Amino acid sequence: MTTEPSDRTIILHLLRGAVPERADEISGLWSQYGHAVDVAPSAKGVTMNADAKRIQFDTKTIDFFWLLGFSAWRAMEVYMPALLLATSRGIPLDQALNVDAERGQYEFDYKQRIASAQSLIAAEQTADITWPADVPEPTSDRESLGDVQHMAAFDLVAFALAFALLHEFQHVMFCADKSAPSTLPEEEIACDTYARDFMTSGLAAYAKAHGHDFAEVQQKRATGIALASVIIHAMTPTHAHWGNRQYPPIAERLTAMIAGYSLPADSRFWLFTACLLIALMRQENRPLDIVANSNKEMVEILLDRLR
Template sequence: MTTEPSDRTIILHLLRGAVPERADEISGLWSRYGHAVEVAPSGKGVTMNADASRIRFDTKTIDFFWLLGFSAWRAIEVYSPALVLATVTGMPLDQALNVDAERGQYEFDYRQRVASAQSLIAVEQTADISWPADIPEPTPDRDGLADNQHKAAFDLVALALAFALLHEFRHVMYCAGNDAPSTLPEEEIACDTWAREYMTSGLAAYAREHGHHYPQVHQKRAMGMALAAVIIHAMTPTHAHWGNRQYPPIAERLTAMISGYSLPAGSSFWPLTACLLIALMRQENRPLDIVANSNQEMVEILLDRLR
């Protein structure tokens, strides 16, 4: 007779798989804090939070990560032609977007997918929305996905979810240690910063020991966290985007998660992240009269514009 793994064990395995260089450390922390993992009934809104004794989420929120992550991954096919034109020629980004005659249908389809994902927040169950036909339904079977694009999106969604769970785990640690920052917004930024450092600080030794190319491993982790930033942006209520007693300004959270990576100029992190941020700016009808000579510079300017 086989025993199904508990929800707590499933989440532990996800975190160990996402950050394998710290697998033993994660298991030790898991045992030390003894917190529960509570899968709540799905309902309207988003459920992912923590206190001193447990991390709590619902399956609809996991579906939200999946659907928005797979949708946002497609931003690169929508905006990369204009991004290349802008950074190569010095043309303002908004002009480059207007020159791209094929962007319209791609952008329409992209927005339809993102709207489907965002509609999950307002319903009771995942079954209450129309799932986009070109996005696979959630599955733990990566190898069963149809193509390499879906497998790449799967990997980044898993990293994004791991980041979010590590963020919540830091809340558990703060509650248990009674040493949280003095305000909730400060605690949110501190949890973001801790999760980012936890997922990246041991990479060099891990890559060296296992024969991996460090910049590629670092790039993939950073891309997963950029995707997490977009998902967290979508989860944050619009009224809280500028900050309040509970949340820091969303631009501060995005900056804490995305900025400052010492990745090579040719890393795929930069164009993907630029396209994700362009999509956010277009969604909010922000001006994009930006001139940048590289993808990295474009990311830096876009982050600054979001403030």
């Protein structure tokens, strides 16, 4: 008779798999703090929070990560042609978007996917929405997806979810140690910073020890964190985007998660992240009269514009 692993063990295995170079460290911390992992009944809104004794989420919120992640993955096919035109010719991004005659239908389909994902927040359970036909059902079996693009999206969603769970684990530690920053917005930024550092600070030694290219490993982790940033953006109530007593301004959180990587300007991280941010700006009908000479510069300007 085999025993099914507990929810707490499943989450620990996910974190160990996402950040293998720190697997022993996370196991030690998991044991030290002895917190529970509580899978709550699905309900309207988003359920992902923590206190000194437990991390809590519901399966609908995990489904939201999956659905929005797989949907946002398509941002490149929508905005990459205009982005490359703008950066190669030094023309404003909005001008390049207008030149791209094929963008209209792609953008319409993309916005439909994002709207479907966002409708999951208001639903009581996943079954209450119509799951998009071109997005696979959530699964823990990566290989069963059978499609290279879907497997790439799977990897990024796994990193995004690991980031969110490490963020919540920092809340656990702050509560248990009575060491939280003095305000809730400061604590949110500190938890984002902890999760990012945990996922990226040991990569050089890990890459060297396992014969991986450091830039490629860093690029993949950073891209997963960028995806986490747009998922967190979608999870944050619109009225809180400019900051309040609970949340810092969402632009500050995105900057803490996305900015400052040492990746080269031609890294696909900057391409993917620029497309994600362009999608956010288009959703909010923000002006995109931006001239940038590289995808990295485009990301930096877009982050500044989101403020």
